[in-house]
Amino acid sequence: MDSAMIAEQISNLMSLLVSWAPKLIGAILVLIIGLWIIGRLMGVIQKAMEKSGLDRDVVPFLTSLISVLFKIMLLISVAGMVGIETTAFVGLLAAGGLAIGMALQGTLGHFASGVLILIFKPYRVGDLVDVQGVVGTVREIQVFNTIIDSLENKKVIIPNGIATSGIMTNLSATDHLRVDLNIAMPYEEDFDKVQKIVKDALRNTPHVLDTPEPVVEIEKFDAHNVLLAVRPFAKCEHYWDVYFGSYKNVKAALGKANIKVAYPKRELVGDKTAALN
Numbered sequence: 001m002d003s004a005m006i007a008e009q010i011s012n013l014m015s016l017l018v019s020w021a022p023k024l025i026g027a028i029l030v031l032i033i034g035l036w037i038i039g040r041l042m043g044v045i046q047k048a049m050e051k052s053g054l055d056r057d058v059v060p061f062l063t064s065l066i067s068v069l070f071k072i073m074l075l076i077s078v079a080g081m082v083g084i085e086t087t088a089f090v091g092l093l094a095a096g097g098l099a100i101g102m103a104l105q106g107t108l109g110h111f112a113s114g115v116l117i118l119i120f121k122p123y124r125v126g127d128l129v130d131v132q133g134v135v136g137t138v139r140e141i142q143v144f145n146t147i148i149d150s151l152e153n154k155k156v157i158i159p160n161g162i163a164t165s166g167i168m169t170n171l172s173a174t175d176h177l178r179v180d181l182n183i184a185m186p187y188e189e190d191f192d193k194v195q196k197i198v199k200d201a202l203r204n205t206p207h208v209l210d211t212p213e214p215v216v217e218i219e220k221f222d223a224h225n226v227l228l229a230v231r232p233f234a235k236c237e238h239y240w241d242v243y244f245g246s247y248k249n250v251k252a253a254l255g256k257a258n259i260k261v262a263y264p265k266r267e268l269v270g271d272k273t274a275a276l277n
Helices: 003-051 058-081 086-103 105-120 191-203 236-256
Strands: 128-131 134-141 145-150 155-159 168-170 181-185 215-221 226-231 265-269 272-276
Touching (some): 003 058, 058 105, 058 134, 105 134, 105 145, 128 145, 128 236, 134 155, 181 191, 181 236, 191 226
Antiparallel strands (some): 128 134, 181 226, 215 226, 265 272
C-alpha cells in the first residue's frame, strides 16, 4: 500500500470520527446525566409512595421495577442519538431479552416468586420469620430477593424463589409466642415446691405475659434428673428478653431456695467409679 492510499484511509477515518464525535459525546453525556436524573427521580418517587400510604412491602418492589423501565427507555433514546434505528434497537433488545430469559430462567422465577409474595403475603416487612433456616426480621422485599436482618445482626439475602420453595415460618403471624425452656430438677426435690418457685420467678420476669399463663410441668424422667418443661409466653418483639430473663430469674430463685440444678455426680468406690443420681 503506497503512501497516497494510507493518507486517504487516514483522511476517511478522521472524517468519520469528526462526523460521529458530536453524536458519541452527546450520547455519553445524555447517558450519564440521564442515570443521575433517574437516581434522583427514584428517590422522589419512593418517598411519594411511602407518604401515600402504599403498602411498605410493595414500595421497594415497584421502585426497582420502575428504575429498570426508566433505564431501558434511556438506553433506547441514547441509541437513537448515535444513529441506531429505534425499531431495530427494540427488536435487538427483544431478541436479547429472549436469550437472556432462557439463560436466566431461575432469575425470572425469583421475580415471579416476588410477585407471589406481595400478593399472598406469607410474610411482610417487619415480620419475624424463619426462612430456609434463617431466623430474623424482614427488612425488604425486592424484585428478586428478600432481605432479612438475622438475629446475629447479619444481612441475609435470600432469592425469592428459594424463600418460597421450602417451609416458611412467620413468627409474627400471632400476637404472642411460646418460649420453650427446660430445667433439670433433682429427684429428691418436691415437684410442687419447685413448680411454685419457677412460676413465681417467671411472673417477676419482664415481658412474660400473664395470659396465656406460664406452664411448668414434668416433661420426662432422665437418668440423673427430672426434666421440667417451662413454657412462658411473650410478644414477638420480647422473645429473647423473656428467653434469657427467665433463665436468669429461675436460676436466682432456685439458688435462693437452696435448690441445686441437677447434674450427674460420681464417687469412687474402691477401684471403680459409680454414677449416682
